[in-house]
Amino acid sequence: MNTSATAWPFSSSQGESNYEAALRRYPGQAIVDLAAMRDNMRHLVEVVGGPRSSTAVMGVVKADAYGHGLIPSALAALAGGATWLGTAQSHEALALRKAGIGPDRCHILTWVYNGTKAPFDELITNDIDVSLGSLAGIDAVAAAARTLGKTARVHVKVDTGFGRNGFTEEGFGAALGKLVPLAKEGVLHIVGQWSHLAVADAPNVPEFVASTDRQIEHFNTFTARMEQAGIAPEIRHLANTAATLTRPAIHFELTRPGIALYGYEADQAMGEPADFQLTPAMTLQAQLATVKHVTAGHGISYGRTYLTDEATSTAIVPLGYADGIHRSASGFDAVGARHTDKEGGPVRVMTAQGTKVFHVSGRVCMDQFILDLHGDAERLGVHEGDTVRLFGPGRGERCGEPTADDWARTADTISYEIFTCLRNRIPRLYLHAQDVLSPADLALLDPTSLL
Numbered sequence: 409m410n411t412s413a414t415a416w417p418f419s420s421s422q423g424e425s426n427y428e429a430a431l432r433r434y435p436g437q438a439i440v441d442l443a444a445m446r447d448n449m450r451h452l453v454e455v456v457g458g459p460r461s462s463t464a465v466m467g468v469v470k471a472d473a474y475g476h477g478l479i480p481s482a483l484a485a486l487a488g489g490a491t492w493l494g495t496a497q498s499h500e501a502l503a504l505r506k507a508g509i510g511p512d513r514c515h516i517l518t519w520v521y522n523g524t525k526a527p528f529d530e531l532i533t534n535d536i537d538v539s540l541g542s543l544a545g546i547d548a549v550a551a552a553a554r555t556l557g558k559t560a561r562v563h564v565k566v567d568t569g570f571g572r573n574g575f576t577e578e579g580f581g582a583a584l585g586k587l588v589p590l591a592k593e594g595v596l597h598i599v600g601q602w603s604h605l606a607v608a609d610a611p612n613v614p615e616f617v618a619s620t621d622r623q624i625e626h627f628n629t630f631t632a633r634m635e636q637a638g639i640a641p642e643i644r645h646l647a648n649t650a651a652t653l654t655r656p657a658i659h660f661e662l663t664r665p666g667i668a669l670y671g672y673e674a675d676q677a678m679g680e681p682a683d684f685q686l687t688p689a690m691t692l693q694a695q696l697a698t699v700k701h702v703t704a705g706h707g708i709s710y711g712r713t714y715l716t717d718e719a720t721s722t723a724i725v726p727l728g729y730a731d732g733i734h735r736s737a738s739g740f741d742a743v744g745a746r747h748t749d750k751e752g753g754p755v756r757v758m759t760a761q762g763t764k765v766f767h768v769s770g771r772v773c774m775d776q777f778i779l780d781l782h783g784d785a786e787r788l789g790v791h792e793g794d795t796v797r798l799f800g801p802g803r804g805e806r807c808g809e810p811t812a813d814d815w816a817r818t819a820d821t822i823s824y825e826i827f828t829c830l831r832n833r834i835p836r837l838y839l840h841a842q843d844v845l846s847p848a849d850l851a852l853l854d855p856t857s858l859l
C-alpha cells in the first residue's frame with residue numbers, strides 16, 4: 409500500500425481525521441492550498457507595485473472562486489493583500505458580505521445580473537459596488553437607491569471591443585444622458601469606469617497585441633467623454649490576469665486577476681505558472697476502485713474506442729463527468745472503434761517502479777473512468793484504494809506532474825473550465841488555513857474542511 413505517498417502536512421490530528429472522514433465520504437478530493445493562494449496574491453500585489461502603490465488588486469472569486477470555494481479563497485486573497493473582491497453573480501457578492509467580510513475590509517464589485525429582477529436593494533444596503541452596462545440596469549439601480557435613500561456605488565462598464573457587457577460608443581450618449589443627472593443628484597456615485605480585454609492572453613501574437621491596443625484607445629475615449637460630461641470616474645480598471653502580468657501600462661488604479669490567484673497563467677501559450685511565479689493551489693486526487701487483469705484486445709468502456717493491445721491490468725478512477733471530468737478528455741487508440749490515437753487525461757500513479765503517468769483509456773463515464781496500466785498491477789504495486797493524482801502543483805505531465813493545463817489540453821479547453829466544472833460532491837479540503845488566516849477568519853470556515 410502506498411497511502412504514504414499522499415502524506416499531507418496536516419495542521420493537527422483533527423486535520424488528519426477530517427481527511428480520513430472525507431475519504432470515507434467520497435473517493436475523490438480537491439485539496440486547496442490557501443498558502444499558495446495567499447502567496448499568488450502577494451505576488452500579484454508586488455507586480456502592480458506593492459501594497460503602497462496607487463494600483464489596488466481585486467481577487468476575482470466568481471463561480472465559487474473558480475471552483476476552489478468562495479469564502480476560503482476570498483479570505484486567502486485578502487490575506488495576500490487584495491483590497492477588492494469581484495464576483496460575476498450578485499448572490500456570491502452578498503454571500504461574501506453575509507460571511508462577515510465587511511466594507512471596512514474590502515470593496516466588492518458584482519457585474520452579472522438581470523436588470524429587471526436583481527436584488528439591487530440588498531446590494532446597495534450591503535455596500536456592494538454594482539456594474540452598470542445597460543440603460544435598464546441604470547434605471548433599476550437608480551430606483552433601488554432612491555427607495556432606500558442610499559447612494560449606490562457604481563462602475564460604468566464600456567464595451568471597448570469584447571462584445572459582451574457594457575455600453576458601446578454609439579450607445580454611450582444615451583447612457584451619459586441618464587448617468588449625469590443621477591450622479592449630480594447623488595443617487596449614483598460613479599466610482600469606476602471599466603472594461604474587459606478579449607485577447608490579452610496572447611502577448612506574442614502581433615494581431616492580438618494590436619487589437620488590445622485598440623481596446624485601450626477606446627477605453628481612453630470613453631474616459632474623455634465621461635470627463636467632458638462632468639462625471640470623471642475615480643478609478644479605472646481593465647486588466648485581467650494576462651494584462652496584470654504582461655501589460656503594466658494598463659494597471660490603472662485597479663487590476664482584476666482571477667486565474668492567477670489560483671496559480672495558473674491565462675493561456676498555456678503564455679508559458680507555465682512557474683514562469684510567472686505562480687503556484688497552482690488545487691490538487692485533485694482520487695482513490696482507485698477495481699484493479700484487475702484483462703486480456704489483449706479487451707474493449708475498455710463505452711463504444712469500444714480503446715482496445716488493450718496486450719494482456720494488461722486496468723484500474724478504475726471513481727470520478728466521471730458527473731464530477732466535472734470532461735468527457736472530451738477520453739482516450740482512444742487506433743485499434744478501437746474510432747480508429748484514432750488520442751491521449752486521454754493524465755493521472756499520476758505511485759508504483760513500485762516509481763511515479764508513472766497513465767491516461768484515461770476509453771470514454772469517461774458518468775462516475776468513473778479507466779486507466780490502462782500497461783503492465784501487471786501486482787508487479788507495479790498498484791492496488792485498489794491507492795491514492796492517485798489527476799492534477800496538482802508541478803511542472804507538467806512531461807515531468808510526471810500533471811497540471812490542470814494538461815487536462816485542459818486533452819479536453820480541448822482551458823484550465824478555467826477544468827476547475828469550474830468540478831462538482832461540489834467532491835469534498836474541498838483546505839491546507840494551511842491556520843497559517844494564512846486569523847482566528848476570526850478561520851472561524852468562518854467549515855471546520856471539517858480544514859486539514
Ligand SMILES: *Cc1c(COP(=O)(O)O)cnc(C)c1O
Nearest residue numbers: 468604648649664665666667674
Ligand atoms: C473573469 C473575469 C476576470 C478575471 O479574468 P482572469 O483571466 O481569470 O484573470 C476579470 N474581469 C472580468 C470582467 C471577468 O469576468
